[in-house]
Amino acid sequence: MTEQVAKDQPGEGRLTHAPSDHPPVPRAKVGVVLANLGTPDATDYWSMRRYLSEFLSDKRVVDYANWKWQPLLQLIILTKRPFSSGNAYKSIWNNERNESPLLTTTRAQTEKMTERLKALYGDDVEVDFCMRYGNPSTESVLNRLKEKGCEKIVFFPLYPQYGSPTTATANDQAFRTLMKMKWQPSIRTVPAYFDHPAYTDALANSVREAYAGFTSRPTKLVASYHGVPERYLLEGDPYHCQCQKTTRLLREKLGLPKEEVDTAFQSQFGPEKWVGPQTVDHVAELAKQGHKHIAILSPAFSSDCVETLEEIKEEIHDSFMEAGGETFSYIPCLNDRDDHIDALLAVVNNELSGWLPRT
Structure with a gap:
């Protein structure tokens, strides 16, 4: 990647063509975002209701007309389903970390992916993860990477098979975030990898x-x-x-x-x-x-x-x-198995082609 700043501190510096009093700017990097479906923040009624309302209000998930679907969802479904869904989550909840297993595993996948990509590309890459529904939100993660100097971002929905209620809605949310930015990073969305x-x-x-x-x-x-x-x-x-x-x-x-x-x-x-x-x-x-x-x-x-x-x-x-x-x-999902991380890395490397030289 072309060096765009003269470093004053790790990760930031002055633009090489700027005057000496120009404020520090982030060093140009490439971001990699692993995007998963989502998770409630807790298993109580209101946490579950917020999560389910966001999920089931997504037109990619339920594409009925709002006048027909929203009264049914808000007045009937969401009065009962948060209790049953909350009980389901309670039975699998990671009590030690006070979070869902999906969040625990996605974080572990991201940590391993960070190690692999840092070994290949050094400080030119920033890796993070987001959730389509719940936290960390897609918007917060993309904004954070932008603030870190990521002028290019590979957005990776972790769905091997493409589906409009999964891959497409994750990409939609990323694009909605870009619509709010004055200066958008370049972005590549990762295609389905079901046959990789x-x-x-x-x-x-x-x-x-x-x-x-x-x-x-x-x-x-x-x-x-x-x-x-x-x-x-x-x-x-x-x-x-x-x-x-x-x-x-x-x-x-x-x-x-x-x-x-x-x-x-x-x-x-x-x-x-x-x-x-x-x-x-x-x-x-x-x-x-x-x-x-x-x-x-x-x-x-x-x-x-x-x-x-x-x-x-x-x-x-x-x-x-x-x-x-x-x-x-x-038989458990692939989770953070090393061969799964290697597979995800192979997919990401293909999308990074032309953006990052290996160290």
């Missing part, structure tokens, strides 16, 4: 390691993705297709036959038809078919969260066991 060899290698490694520790071999591996309304697929959202391809690539890397690996979708809500099969129903059907031991993983989630630690390990687990299953094995 390093990502699918990490998925396959996690399955192999889990299988090696089982006392019996599962007769079915279920890849459970967060669901979307079927209408999204028909309107051009590629998420469903990318999920199917992720499962196929994983199965091929593991060398498993087609009949041993299934794709299913979880977290359905609302009255309209969603893509299927629904995980909670599918695992019950597998038990009824005689599958006594199944393994399940969540390739759409970069970090374990309420949908995996509570929904899969409790609700979906119970559905399988009550239908006659005997052993239900959950």
Whole structure:
């Protein structure tokens, strides 16, 4: 990166062409932002209500007309759901840090990514993370990086498969922040990486390691993705297709036959038809078919969260066991595994091409 300041202190200095009394300015850098879905600040009613209101008011998540949706959301759904969602979060809450597991893991991923990128690019890079809903907010993080001198920013939504309710809304929020800036940094948004060899290698490694520790071999591996309304697929959202391809690539890397690996979708809500099969129903059907031991993983989630630690390990687990299953094995998300960080680093390095020379 071209040196733009004469340093007075680490991280700041005078513009080389400026007069001696010019105030210090940050040294020009490139920022890398890891963006995840979000987290409530706490599990109490009002914290959950604020979080759920922000989440469920997003047009990318629920695209019904406001006149129809907002009265239902504010007057009915948000009078009850904060209690049930709060209880779900309480069951998985990181009490030591007083935060959700998603926040804990995203921070750990960021710390490891910082180490990797600093080794490659030195002080020319600043790494941070943000949440689409809740804190740290996208706006606060992008503004902080701008103040640190980041004239270029790689914005990385941590969703392997592109979805309008996930990747697109994260990017939307970044663009809304830029709209408020007098001097915008250049920005690159990271595309979906569902078929990146390093990502699918990490998925396959996690399955192999889990299988090696089982006392019996599962007769079915279920890849459970967060669901979307079927209408999204028909309107051009590629998420469903990318999920199917992720499962196929994983199965091929593991060398498993087609009949041993299934794709299913979880977290359905609302009255309209969603893509299927629904995980909670599918695992019950597998038990009824005689599958006594199944393994399940969540390739759409970069970090374990309420949908995996509570929904899969409790609700979906119970559905399988009550239908006659005997052993239900959950394979954790990739979280801050080293091979996962290596995969994310490979994706980021591609986007940094031409912006940063390696040290």
